[in-house]
Amino acid sequence: MKVELTNLTKRWGDVVGAEGIDLSTKDGEFVAFLGPSGCGKTTTLLMIAGIYKPTVGEILFDDRVVNTVPPKDRNIGMVFQSYALYPHMTVFQNIGYPLKLQKVPKDELQKHVQRVADMMGIGHLMDRKPAQLSGGQQQRVALGRALIKEPQLLLFDEPLSNLDARLRLSMRSEIKRLQMDLGITSIYVTHDQIEAMTMADRVAVMKDGHLQAFAPPDELYDHPKTLFIAGFVGNPPMNFIEVEVKQENGSYQVLGPGIHLDLPADRGEKVARSSKVIMGIRPEDISLADTGVKGEVYLIEPLGRDDLLDVRIGETAVRVLADPALGVRMRDTVTLHFNTDTAQLFDPDTEQSLLW
Amino acid sequence: MTPATLLVTVFFFVPALILFILSLTDLASSNFSEPWHFIGLLNYQRMFSDRFFPKILGNTIRYVTLTLIFFNVGLALLLALLTSYINRRAGFFFRMLWLLPRITPSVVYIVMWRRMVQQAPFGIINQFLGWFGLSQQPHLLNEHPWLFVILANGFVGASFGMLIFSSAIESIPKDLFTAAKVDGASTLQIIRDITLPMLRWPLLFVTSYQTLSLLVSFEYILLLTNGGPGLFTTEVWALTSYKRALSTYFGTNQWGYGAAWGLVLVVIAITASVIYLRVFRFDDLVQEPKIDVL
Structure with missing residues (x-):
């Protein structure tokens, strides 16, 4: 699915969350929103998810304006930095929750959840509660929950920030591999330029609520359009x-x-x-x-x-x-x-x- | 001895023991000048064979159960949910408003209720009913004493649970609600599947705490109906215990007999607490998480 943002703006009174974002993704593209904290990347993501209503501008999914469509009808999957697993539910119930809401029959749900859990390598942990899992396992459950309803759009909100360095590296390649295999259009919010550069097809660099550039990683690296991009992209910095x-x-x-x-x-x-x-x-x-x-x-x-x-x-x-x-x-x-x-x-x- | 043990001993075990000893005596104001005697379980025998004992027991169960379900937990939960779904400031303001009766002196609060339920030119409720053509209404308190006993207690009682529940709702991570919305849940489904299960601990706390406080509370009933109208219509256990032990009517204090009533109430309260801990599976709630590596 293609996602298009036109003049997307979110304000709370005088506070600007995001201002005049224009951007459009290709079908199956992996896009990263990159920027320091407070740059408006999560605000933009939450508007795409339908949690925030845009003040001005439009969000289009495949040429359909979805500004007023509630999150549950957008067919999206989302992964959070905090994992946001339901603590009182088991791994099975967590992954199966989106299907349960769709009233999928029990045996079909069972099969589906098992398949997704096996794909994520957590099929043996079905009866555990989130508190009994390690960070990496929790993130896999969260991914499984996002994937199970076969969404047309995957949204990632700094999903790897809470993991330790080694695990972050392996999850990074895993997510990228998974996204390529499934071909689901993905938007990935991060403040880590290495994550953005290594994973994304194109990177949207944001600062103070404005989109600074939207380009492939090597383009950002070789042809930075602003001082901010030049300083933010690349490690060690320019x-x-x-x-x-x-x-x-x-x-x-x-x-x-x-x-x-x-x-x-x-x-x-x-x-x-x-x-x-x-x-x-x-x-x-x-x-x-x-x-x-x-x-x-x-x-x-x-x-x-x-x-x-x-x-x-x-x-x-x-x-x-x-x-x-x-x-x-x-x-x-x-x-x-x-x-x-x-x-x-x-x-x-x-x-x-x-x-x- | 840890401080907790000390506190429980001084403020619970010792008073309970004194109460028990007192309940085995014939201490009363009628024989205060004479030597008093241990009379064994005579006070208990007298209590259980009292003609109104079943009535008082039934009243207590009715009073505690109805007030608890409909107000102290039910309405409290409803208010907490409603105020957490409206504008934050409005919710805060509303909760403050609802706390007013709690900080109003009991006597003033009950006097207001008594004014409300009086007959037509005086009673506020009947004035309103008059506008709808229901002019010749009787004294509402005498007609529906239980309704007003529970209302008067419930309006105050609900504010406690409301505060506990709203702060518990407030402390649920926002990401969980976002995740549930994205997963496809409607507001009611979110409340059913996310909010309520995560309120198990505050629910246990409010239910048990309010059960105990309702069991021993009687001052609103004392002020509103004094156990009436008629014989023992709204008389609850704690009120009986108070009347027998402490209410003076030409020197009718029966401290020993009142203590027997009080002690049985303590036993009922402990039993109720144990049942709650079982029902809510308290052990599960405090279980340490098991964490292992990937």
Whole structure:
């Protein structure tokens, strides 16, 4: 099923939950709503679920306006951060509840629940109550309950945030696999950019109730449209340096305190008219080299495969990913090479990209 | 000795023991100047063979059961549910309003009821009925004493359960209601399948607490009907016990005999509590969850 949001807005008096969201998904697409807490992603999700009524705008399921359709008639499944399992019901009753409400005959319900529970790998826990399950098991029950009525749309509200790191990783791939196999259109709300990037076909980045961008993960990563997206997407986060761009003899230069770099012409051309810009450069695009910008290592965070260095160039701090084999130590002076081919450039006032 | 044991001993076991000892004596104001005697179970014998004993027992059961079911639990639950489905502020305001009778002195509260049920030019209810052509109504309290005994107690009694239930409803995670709506439940189905099952603990608490407090309460009945009209029409156990032991009418206090009534009431209350704990499967409610890994 396709979901389309047009100018979707939710306000409570002066408080804006979401403002003018325009977005449409393809059938069977996995869409992530990404943003910090309070950005309006859950508000939008709850409007799609039918829990909140939109103040302005429309929600369309396959070209049908569903603004006033109650949640029970929207044929959706939903998974919550808190799992929201009914504590007084067993696993069987929890998963079977949507079917019980549809008055499905007992033996058919039994068969159905068993099948879904087996698919989720919890078929042997049918008589347990939620309090007797681990977090991962509870989340599987919640998924089973969302899936059992074969919904046309799956809504996830930060479903993995309460799980420990290892379990989160395995559930992440499990959910993605499941979604691909079933081909159910899914909307996944998260504040974790890695979750959004790894799972979603397209990511809707939200901030302060506004939709900042709606694009595939690599597009967000390579062509961030705003400073916010550039800083939010990618781990470790992008470095931002206030610089000036100058044109000399047909070549472009980036000048900052202690920084002097060449800028490729295709990027330079686009910023020629604005001299002061914010340059964004990812830690993986800075490397230790023999010649380049000099800085002092302020802190080293070993990540295993790489070391994350905090290097100070005068007053400016940049994060750099370096090979641990190089044996860099704290307070060493290092020389950095900036790969400006992938540098992002932003207008400091509008925070919009000057490139895309 | 833990503080709880100490408290229960001082405020329950010791008074109960004193009550029991007292019930074995012939202590009364009529023989106060003479030495008193242990008379064995004579007071109990006298109580059980009292001509009005079955009537008083029946009255007590009727009073407790009806008030409990229709008001202290029933209406309380209804009010809690209704006020939690309306605007939050309106719900809060309404609940405050409903608490007013509870903080009104008993005498004032009952005087208001007595004014309401009087005959036509004085009674408020009869004035209203007069507008609908029912002008010559009798004194309502004498016509339907039980109705007003239960109403007067129930209106106050319901506020306790209402508060407990609404705070319990309030503390149910909102996600559960969202999940149930998405699962396809209507409002009534949500109340039946989610809200009520999650109120089992407060239901147990309110039911047992209110049963006990109704069993021993008598002041509204004392003020409203004093057990009348007529002989023992609305007289309940606690009222009898009070009248026998403490109500003075030309020196008719019979402390020993009254104590016997009181002690049997204590036994009834304990029995009721044990039954409630069984019915609500108290052990289940406090069971520790078992958690194991994935």
